[in-house]
Amino acid sequence: MSRWSENADRSGAAKRLAASPPGTCATVRPDLPGLDGHELSTGRAAEVRAHVADCSDCAAAAAGHRAVRRTLAELGSTSVAPPDGLLPALLAAAAAPSARATAAVYGRGVVSGTRPGVAAASAGVGAFAAAGLGMLAWRALRSRRALAAESA
C-alpha cells in the first residue's frame, strides 16, 4: 500500500470514528466504574467519555457509579468510638520496659558513638559485668586447685 493510500485510509477511519459514537454500550460499560478513578488509559478514558456524552443510558450508569464511589469514599471518613478499654491497654503495652527499649533508639548511639553518654554508660556496665565474671571464674579455678592439692 502506498503512503498516500495509507494516509487516506487513516483519515477515512478518523472520519468514521468522528461520525459514529465511539464504542458500543457493551464495550463501554465495563469501563464505566473506572472512569473517574484514573483506572483507564488517557485514550480509553477519552473514548468512553465520548460515548457517554452521546448515550443517555451509559451517562446514567456513569452517574450512578460516580455517586456510589463518592458514597464509598465518604464511608472511609466515618468513625466509631473504639472500645473503652482499648486505649489503656495500648498505653500499658507501650509503657512496658521492653516496648520502650525497642521503640527508642538508645542502642544505636552505643556503637556509633553518636550518643556518648549512653555509650560511656554501656561501656561501664560492660566492664563491671566482665570484671564480675572474671572474678567468679578465678574463684572457681582457685577452689578447684585447692581441692586438687588436698586430694594429692
Place this chain on the structure above:
Amino acid sequence: MMDVDPGVVRACQRGEPGALDALIRATYTDVYNLALRLVRDREEAADVTQEVFVRVLRSVAGFRGESSFATWLHRVTVNTALTSMRRRARRPMLGRVPVGAPGESGYDTIADPDPGPEERAERAELLTRAQAAVAALPESSRTIVLLRDVEGLSTAEVATLTGLSETAVKVRLFRARERLRASLSDDTVTRLPRRARRGSA
C-alpha cells in the same frame, strides 16, 4: 485518613518520654476504624489494633521516612487486618455479630461537622445503606472495594496487599461496583445530600 505529626514520630525515635503515648492517642481511633471496616468485628478490630501498635513500637525506631508515617501506619494496619482475616477464615466465627449485619447500627460520627439536621439524617441513612451493601458483598470482593474505593489505595497497591493480579482486582472491582450500584444507585443519585450534589457539579 490519618494525620500524624512528624515531630511526634521523631520524638518517639529519640525515646522522649510521653512521645509514644502521644502517637498512640493521635492514631489509635483511625487504626481501629480502618481495622473495623476490614474485619467487621469489634473484638477482632481491637485485637488488630493492639497488634498494629506492637509492630509500631517494634519498628518506629527504624522508620526512615521514605513514605509518610501515616501511609506506613495505614499499610501496617491493612496488612495486619488481612492476616487476621485469613487466620479467621481457617476457623469458624462463633457468636460474633459482624458490623453491618442487619440490626447492627452504622457509624456514629461523620466527617462534615455542621450539616443541617435533614441533610445529616439523609446522609447517615445513605451511609448505613452503603455500609450494609458493602457488607453484603462476598468477602473477597468486599476487601477489594474497601481498599480501593473506601481507603483510596491504587489498584496496584490492592493487588500487592491481596496477592492477586491487577487484572483479577479489576474484574472483582467491576463486579462489586456493579452490584453496589444496583443496590444503591436510585437512592444515591436522587437522595445525595444537596451539598454533595453542589460539590460535584
